Amino acid sequence: MKALLCTQHGDPELLEVRELPSPEPGPGQIRVDVHAAGVNFPDSLIIRNLYQFKPELPFSPGGEIAGVISALGEGVEGLRVGDAVMALCGHGGFAQQALVEAAKAVRIPAGVAMDMAASFTMVYATSYHGLADRAQLKAGESLLVLGAAGGVGLAAVEIGKALGARVIAAASSDEKLEVCRAHGADACINYSRDDLREQIKHLTAGQGVDVVYDPVGGQLAEPAFRSMAWRGRFLVIGFALGQIPSLPLNLALLKGASIVGVFWGAYVAREPSGFQDDMAQLLSWVREGKLKPRISARYSLDDAPKAIRALMDRSAIGKLVVLPTP
Numbered sequence: 044m045k046a047l048l049c050t051q052h053g054d055p056e057l058l059e060v061r062e063l064p065s066p067e068p069g070p071g072q073i074r075v076d077v078h079a080a081g082v083n084f085p086d087s088l089i090i091r092n093l094y095q096f097k098p099e100l101p102f103s104p105g106g107e108i109a110g111v112i113s114a115l116g117e118g119v120e121g122l123r124v125g126d127a128v129m130a131l132c133g134h135g136g137f138a139q140q141a142l143v144e145a146a147k148a149v150r151i152p153a154g155v156a157m158d159m160a161a162s163f164t165m166v167y168a169t170s171y172h173g174l175a176d177r178a179q180l181k182a183g184e185s186l187l188v189l190g191a192a193g194g195v196g197l198a199a200v201e202i203g204k205a206l207g208a209r210v211i212a213a214a215s216s217d218e219k220l221e222v223c224r225a226h227g228a229d230a231c232i233n234y235s236r237d238d239l240r241e242q243i244k245h246l247t248a249g250q251g252v253d254v255v256y257d258p259v260g261g262q263l264a265e266p267a268f269r270s271m272a273w274r275g276r277f278l279v280i281g282f283a284l285g286q287i288p289s290l291p292l293n294l295a296l297l298k299g300a301s302i303v304g305v306f307w308g309a310y311v312a313r314e315p316s317g318f319q320d321d322m323a324q325l326l327s328w329v330r331e332g333k334l335k336p337r338i339s340a341r342y343s344l345d346d347a348p349k350a351i352r353a354l355m356d357r358s359a360i361g362k363l364v365v366l367p368t369p
Contacts, residue, residue, distance in 0.1 A: 045367070046138030047347050050101040052092040055348035055355070058104075064338045066142050068116035073145050075110040075128060077112040079161035080136040082342075082350045083107065083194065084258075084283055089134060091349070095308070098134050103134025103350070105365065109141070109151060110157040119145045127151040129160040133310065137347050139367045143244065146315045149322050152330065153157065162194075162336045162362035163305075167325050168318065169280070170198040171258060173204060176317075178276040182207025182255035187270070190283055193226065194218030194362045197337060199256045200226050202325075208254070211246055213255035213263075215357075222337065222360050234263060243270040251298075252253050256280060262326035268300075275300040283357065337361030 046063050067314035068074045085105040088094040109129045112122060114142040114270045122128070122145055122207045130148035135141045151158055154214045165355060174180045186203040190196045191212035203210040213232040220231040232242040253271035257264055261284030268290050275298055277290075295302060311318045339361045342350045 044139040045103075046103045046105055046135075046345060047222045047344055047365075049090045052100070055087070055090060058090065058348045058351075060259075061347055063138070065140055065250075068114050068142055071119060071145055071331065072116040072141065073112050073119060073122060073128075073130075073148060074114040075108060075130060075141050075143055075148075075238045076113045076368045077108045077110040077136060077139055078157040079109045079143050080105045080106040080365045081161045081165060081194075082162075082347070082354060082365060083165050084281060084349055084354055087351050087355045091327055096133060098115065100333040103135045103138045103141075105138070106133055107131055107161060107165045108136040108141055109157045110141075112138070120144075120148075121368050122148065127157075127160075130319070131164060133308075139344075146300075147311065147318075149319070149326075154365050158186065158341060158364045159336050160290040161364055162338055163325075163329075164322070166194040166198040166311055166362065167202065167334060167336070168193055168311075169203045169305065169307040170256070171321050171325055172204055172307050173280060173303075173309055174199060174254070177303045177305050178254045178256075178278055180206050180208055181252050183209075185209045185211065185247055185250075185272070186226055186254045186256060187211045187213060187267060188223075188228075188254040188256045189213050189234075189267060190259040191223045191231075191299050191347060192194045193258065193283070193357075194358050194359075195258050195280060197223065197226050197361055198255075199363070200228050200336075205328050207331075213250065219360055226335070226337070239263065239266045243267075247272070249276060251254075254278065256332035262288070264288060268294060269278075271298055271300050273299055277302045279304050282300050290341075301350050338364055340364075341366055
């Protein structure tokens with residue numbers, strides 16, 4: 044089978060496609076013939092040795108996949124060879140076959156295409172865990188989503204609406220904000236042109252936002268933090284701008300606010316039953332038409348480095364997908 048390999052840490056242009064033997068599943072694992080793999084921001088970090096998890100070289104990036112089970116390891120129950128599944132693999136997904144822990148695989152519902160299934164789990168489950176569990180977002184509250192046109196951002200916009208919140212989408216261009224409106228945003232802010240704090244003040248009649256969803260970091264974090272309402276919750280999702288912000292903690296005191304970390308990967312590992320419950324809720328919303336993942340581009344295995352580069356350059360809108368099997 045073919046796989047895109049990281050043989051030395053660095054930029055995506057250093058990745059190369061090689062032929063490898065088919066992997067054999069160990070106890071509790073399944074082998075999946077990969078039809079599609081989602082591209083996510085951690086892929087850009089793991090190849091540069093900047094992610095929390097640091098696999099040994101050589102390895103294949105790609106943390107979420109969709110495909111068909113071709114082999115079962117010892118002790119696997121509830122799944123069969125031939126089942127179509129969407130699954131989390133941490134890394135190894137940019138390949139024609141991948142090994143996955145059976146507990147991190149979910150059957151793909153009827154009518155859901157492989158590329159959509161591969162675009163779903165990481166961004167939607169991260170956003171759901173952050174908004175519903177960590178922030179306890181309630182109907183009628185206000186939600187500010189930074190980087191709202193990216194994969195996790197659009198997922199947060201849709202989930203915020205499904206939970207009954209008023210969603211304010213913030214992104215760097217009018218083109219991106221049009222996509223946010225199409226996915227349900229109630230109001231939009233172009234933070235490359237307009238003052239973020241002034242716009243939040245205007246859109247909330249001076250009350251501030253109840254929840255901030257921040258996958259961006261950098262210079263946007265502090266003005267968003269200063270724009271929170273009493274008992275606001277600031278969700279730390281990630282740092283797409285590459286800078287980890289320093290927030291003035293006296294504001295948390297004055298606003299009775301919370302800074303809440305959202306480490307979804309650790310949540311899945313520590314609370315697998317919670318992950319399965321989250322997926323059940325999310326897939327029910329898919330069937331109801333409340334969640335509609337946007338795939339903006341599809342890449343071959345050979346062109347997968349270009350997909351990672353697009354994420355690093357923040358030029359992608361919605362999700363990018365790699366199709367390992369021609």
